[in-house]
Amino acid sequence: MIRICCTSVGQKVLMALTGLALCGFLATHLSGNLLLFAGEEAFNTYAENLHSMGVLLKAAEVGLLATFLAHLGLAVSTTAMSRRARSRQYDEKESKQGVFALPGGGASNWMLLTGLGIGAFLVLHLVDLKFKMRPDLVYPTDGGAYATVNTVLSSPVSFAAYGVALILLGIHLSHGVRSALQSLGVSHSKWNKLIEIGSMLFAWAIALGFICVLGWVVLSS
Amino acid sequence: MSSELINLTLRVWRQSGPDSPGQFDNYQLNGVSTHMSFLEMLDVLNEQLIESGQESVAFDHDCREGICGTCSLMINGQAHGPDTATTTCQLHMRRFNDGDTVTIEPWRATAFPIVKDLVVDRSAFDRIISSGGYVSVNTGNAPDGNAIPVAGSQQEVAMDAAACIGCGACVAACKNASAMLFVSAKVSQLAILPQGQQERSERVVSMVSQMDDEGFGSCTNTSECEAACPAEISVSNIARLNREYLRASLCGRD
Amino acid sequence: MVRVASETLNSRVPEGPVDQIWDKHRFNMKLVNPANKRKFSVIVVGTGLAGGSAAASLAELGYEVKSFCFQDSPRRAHSIAAQGGINAAKNYPNDGDSIWRLFYDTVKGGDYRAREANVYRLAQVSNTIIDQCVAQGVPFAREYGGTLANRSFGGAQVSRTFYSRGQTGQQLLLGAYQAMMRQVQLGKVQMYARREMLELIVVEGVARGIIVRNLVTGQLETHTADAVVMCTGGYGNVYYLSTNAKGCNVTAAWRCHKQGAYFANPCYTQIHPTCIPVSGDYQSKLTLMSESLRNDGRVWVPKNAGDSRTPAEIPDEDRDYYLERRYPSFGNLVPRDVASRAAKERCDAGFGVGDTNLAVYLDFRDAIKRDGEDAIRKKYGNLFHMYHKITAEDPYKVPMRIFPAVHYTMGGLWVDYHLMSNLPGLFVLGEANFSDHGANRLGASALMQGLSDGYFVLPYTIGDHLATSQLPTVPEDHPACVAALQSAKGRIDQLLSVQGTRTVDSFHRNLGQIMWDNCGMARDKAGLESAVGQIQELREQFWKNVRVLGNGESFNQSLEKAGRVADFLEFGELLAKDALHREESCGGHFREEHQTDEGEAKRNDEAFNYVAAWEYHGVGEESTLHKEPLSFDNVPPATRSYK
Structure with missing residues (x-):
């Protein structure tokens, strides 16, 4: 087991596991957020129920933070390994994989940057909604979570930041999910196409789901 | 023409x-x-x-x-x-x-x-193979070639992996200079064939360890190696290596 | 006049019925005690099928092995390029094969110029080779049920060829390479890649070491051992253009020859009929298209010389399917030497096609019409793809253009039944020796021979030499080592000091042209005599006017090439002289003076039923001919006919 943490393959396995765990969190988070569409009452009830879990919630939060930090740490470690593996870059480098939507050869080339972007967003997100300490906002005293969310997301700064971050998230996951499965050895010639499409759908379903929530809140306020 | x-x-x-x-x-x-x-x-x-x-x-x-x-x-x-x-x-x-x-x-x-100029030293690949890319069978020890049947389809998958020519294009094309396609091709070939079963766990663990020691990067699953490979080795071999590695780490002897 | 040694060579073939010799001999040979094996060291030069398998097997037995190759990795030896397959007398298809039949086919295929006892041993161990390779994880083709698959090949009426797609050589080589790398890991094999052997060290008549040049640093290194094993391949590149790899060379073998090892039958060269023709004077090598294509392709040239129509426009009545015309019973499937000569005959007569008029058509039109394009694609897809890539022509639509090319050399250093040359302690394996193929090699037999020598013959015979010889330690400063080192160094200095104006490659091309024109598919006295003169002249030019830039103390590819070409310039002369002396036609050696009325090869068993092994006396000096008489007690010689 110790070996796993030290080798390139082991680190990628752990990276995949932590990544998929975070995906699980995102899916839960999104399903909660979708309750915003069900109206103020439903969402507030959900939020209250969630907060009434007490210790359990704290434990989950700590676990989540640890997973996130591990994911980040592994990313830094494997990236460092890869940087060392090529000390001098090519003067010219072209992909052989055809045309990409992104410069430089697809989402896989942007994992660290998109990941760091998401990390930065996460700090903002926690300041906004967990600690409620955004200096430029006046948080409502009543109306529950629903009102707070509305207040935060209605700010143009938030809208821009959240929007950008969610697109980054989509890009990150569009490679991340498929890559995680590959790192865990999930591959079969019969199912690979399906796994690929499924991973892509999952990635953008999460990102677009959150974007819908964001859009709806902004439009409806 | x-x-x-x-x-x-x-x-x-x-x-x-x-x-x-x-x-x-x-x-x-x-x-x-x-x-x-x-x-x-x-x-x-x-x-x-x-x-x-x-x-x-x-x-x-x-x-x-x-x-x-x-x-x-x-x-x-x-x-x-x-x-x-x-x-x-x-x-x-x-x-x-x-x-x-x-x-x-x-x-x-x-x-x-x-x-010199365009010539590089690829002996790292040889060292990876010598760390475990073989079946330990001394000359003269072999049973009859037909003693252990190998399904035609299974043999084809092994051959797909065995076709690697060891040129290093996978490493060259990979943004991380990772050697995973090369290593996984040999691990796959021998993991698929019945002849490779006895050393299956030890093989993948020592080959990965040697690969890391040589200073290759980690695999980011971009599949650029597959696109560059003149022998058309598939990245599904990398998935198989990952599986083999997990299996060896979780279930193998220490 | 050829100087002939009075005594014949002793091949050390034991007495007895051919099918019992090897078993008995294995018992009679002296063994080295298991605990003593580690006290003996063996140098293996070359890491192809013969060298790789020998190094691995010797190390497994316990010997200390040093292995050398000029490539950057032992896995790149040219055995890797063999396409078709490997023969064995397993008789899995139940079609009547046996060890005896494989023996018979090989002797006959070699046009009765091979040593029977060696060939029988080869057939005998062929089956264990397959077993060994399977156990190593070589992915041979399999039937649906999981048993090994076979296909048929030229020169045999049974299916006995085992294969891994079109990459059999690659898979077998990687098997041997991996077995050797395992011994590297275990510390029993020291691997020296990017080392070129430049000299053999002979101490009191016994081969005891080599001088190599480290191709990266330019350093000359002295390595001594108790025996030296040469597995350095063939000399096809003396023709410049061949299907050999660019690096293939005769240098190591030639160095041994100059130190006293006899060179046998150099004129036996195999010209493969189906290769992609030369497209221009920049051409650097020729690419083989598998022999299997002749199963479905029909070979033809236009009936009218200089017909400028495209092949599709030429109707059947204006086409000359010359192989079908000349050999109605075998048709397009005549053996390699016959097909090659027939193509040359048509082109010489002015019927050749393509830009250079040195090509014939190999046409799949009728096969596609008969079986459909998909069926043809399934069988030959990869070959068609390769052809398309090289020529930019689509062979599904336009007939392939093919022409013969030098492919394999049956001649090599002379060895006895132990695979030891006349120099004690110097063993020669694989294509580098002369022993098993006679004057013509059958398809799928080269891989068999290389692995047989390395896995199953040398490990027994080398023990006998080590156990029965006095082998005092040879220190690196031994006068013989110092002399060899000086000789190697002197030659490098000499090459660098010429500082002429012509590139090495231009000399090599020149030599190749002389060899191809005069010692190619068909030879005659006048041509061979002129070749000898031309080679001598070219050699003189070379030493006056070659330009090798850079220095000897660094990575210098020009210098490497120069050394090899210098040796080819000496060796080519011996090849031509051997061809000149052999006043008969047999297998790959076709003397125009010696043919039947129908233009077929005519052997002269009374005068030439022997192995011609040449002893070196100096550059340009006449060599002494040592004869090893051949006897065919089990396969009586007959005339090959394919009419």
């Missing part, structure tokens, strides 16, 4: 030794027949260089029929040039146009130090 003659500007990486700084030198090469192979074009360049009293460009090559894996070259930023499933020796000049500038660089990876 009649041939055309084209003129090219070559930007070639020149480096006199492992520790010397290198630089790009430009050469004008005229009257290149489009029927030539890329290496024949370099032969012509070298003949001209020698005739004008300059040292020829060093590059690795041997069989010139795409199987020995000796030739390399990053051509306009692509390992083995623009064609897929093709080694540099099988690339032909009809892929280029009159007036093109062609940039030629060596494989670049810390684990493949440059020997």
